[in-house]
Amino acid sequence: MxxxxxxxxxxxxxxxxxxxxxxxxxxxxxxxxxxxxxxxxxxxxxxxxxxxxxxxxxxxxxxxxxxxxxxxxxxxxxxxxxxxMMRVAEPTAQEQAAIEARLAEAGPVEAAIKQASAILSDLSGAAGMVLVAPREQKLAQFSLVDLGQGRALAVLVGEDGGVENRVVNIGGALNPGALDRASNYVTARLAGRTLAEAAQAMRTEINAGKSQLDDASRDLVERGLAVWSEDAAARPVLIVRGAANLLDESALGDIERVRSLLEDLENKQSVAELLDSAREAEATRIFIGSENRLFALSGSSVIASPYRDREGRVVGVLGVIGPTRLNYARVVPMVDLTARSLGKLIA
Incomplete structure (x- = not known):
């Protein structure tokens, strides 16, 4: 029909x-x-x-x-x-100030991002979601420390001052000289690049025969950089707050639908892919029920908007998920406002 x-x-x-x-x-x-x-x-x-x-x-x-x-x-x-036909209810100046204050009070950007999902949940009475872009950490210093028994501790210091440690399995005796050479190579040659850029630059230099590293040092560099790439890919990138709001009184008569929705939220990869499809949107996107295969059974709607850094680059997507009877007229402008407010905090 x-x-x-x-x-x-x-x-x-x-x-x-x-x-x-x-x-x-x-x-x-x-x-x-x-x-x-x-x-x-x-x-x-x-x-x-x-x-x-x-x-x-x-x-x-x-x-x-x-x-x-x-x-x-x-x-x-x-x-x-x-x-x-929808008559949008634009947020008031007081509402905008309240949202910006809650985000600012959260502290660092990472905390503000988590707060954004809680704000969206509170505003909509549904579940708030924020899709966090994979962190593009840039290197300032890199070192490898021998832990014995074929293992080394890879220490990465980012340009933002953050320090992260990972254990690298080498599978053999370690040469202290190789550890030093590998550490110095990454710090001196690849500082200021993201992990992906560092790995690509290293391969390009090695393939061109321009690297002065011996085989043992080169292997250490590759393992040290790879451990972060693997870890970042495994990290959850979807933050969900307020899922309990989906179990309101109106849901009791349709518990199967709600159960299906909660199962959808458990499948974070599929929900993240849906949100990611809104990255290039010029305005807030609305996905309604069976229009999207993921929510065909649960009969749910998603309102999503990209958020940008101060240079206008899209760094993530945030939104709301709930029943199709969401108050679109109020929630759509609130999602847009929260995206813009969060973007002001991202350098």
Missing amino acids: TSLPVTELTHRAREIFRRVVEGYIDSGQPVGSKTLAADGTLNLSPASIRSVLADLETAGLLAAPHTSAGRMPTDAGLRIFVDG
Whole structure:
């Protein structure tokens, strides 16, 4: 069944459709003709309203979950509403100041990112999510320390002053001279590069025959750099806060849907891929229910927006996930505001 574009709806149909959607978002329950007629502003009888509701159902915009139980919007209907009829509630100056204050109070950028997911959860009454870009650590100093028994401690000092240690398995006796040569090589030649850039520059130099490293030292360099690449790839990059909000009173009658949604959240890789698809978006993106294969069973919606550093580069994506009856008009601008506010803190 193909849904009609909003421009093809009559004024009467548009108004009834809008009220059904807003009523459903507000209560989580189907909206019936008697409820619409009781308002009095439509100046239509319940019979006339039922006729319009039937037409909207035929058009694929509304559905009746039970006989005589009223209508609720379909995913296609919600898309029509969000794209062409929604009245966005812009955040006030006080709300903007409150969000910026909460982010600033969190401390370092890493803490502010976690706080952003909590803020989104509080604002939406659903779950807040932040997709953190893999950390592009730049090297300032690199050293290898012999631990004995075929192991070495690789110590990396970043340009930001952070220190990280990793154990490197060498699998044989270590030559102290090779350890020093490997450490000095990385520090002197590759400082100021990211790990990926360092590894590529090292391979290029070695392949061109320009490296003065012996085989033992070269192997130590490769192992030392690789241990961070492997570790970074395994780190979770999706932060979720407020999943318990998904278990509200309206969820009790649809526990299977909520269970499916929580299972989706457990599968962080798939959710991260969905958020990542919003990285290049010029504005906040909205994924509604069955429009996305991942949430076809749980009937959930995602509102996502990229956040940028001070130079305008996209460094991650944040958003909200919840039932399709999210208050889009309020949550969409709040997600956008939080993304912009977080971006101000990222150098």
